Amino acid sequence: MDTAASLTTYWYFHLPNFVLAALMYTMLGRFLLGLMVDADSPNYIWRAFCRLTDPVISVISVVTPRVVPPALLWLFGFVWMFWLRVAFHYTLLLLNLAPRAAGAVS
Secondary structure: OOHHHHHHHOHHHHHHHHHHHHHHHHHHHHHHHHOOOOOOOOOHHHHHHHHHHHHHHHHHHHHOOOOOOHHHHHHHHHHHHHHHHHHHHHHHHHOOOOOOOOOOOO
């Protein structure tokens, strides 16, 4: 199966997986950039990272204790996104809807 056919056939897998991966790595980038930049920095890259990850952070902060510092909350976000991707992939595998490697037994 070629790449274009895989993307169009399994769009319901690739699109959410891509969005979750982008959010996951943006959280990691925010954490690493947060080590070097002030929280109220006017840096446009910092503001973009914050704008992309703030909705996810607000959801994660509901299930995370308030004593957790913001930088650690960003790492929790990274871990939550990772496990959400794993659960999503595993669910699609159980339903036999995920793409499989060539020659894999289903």
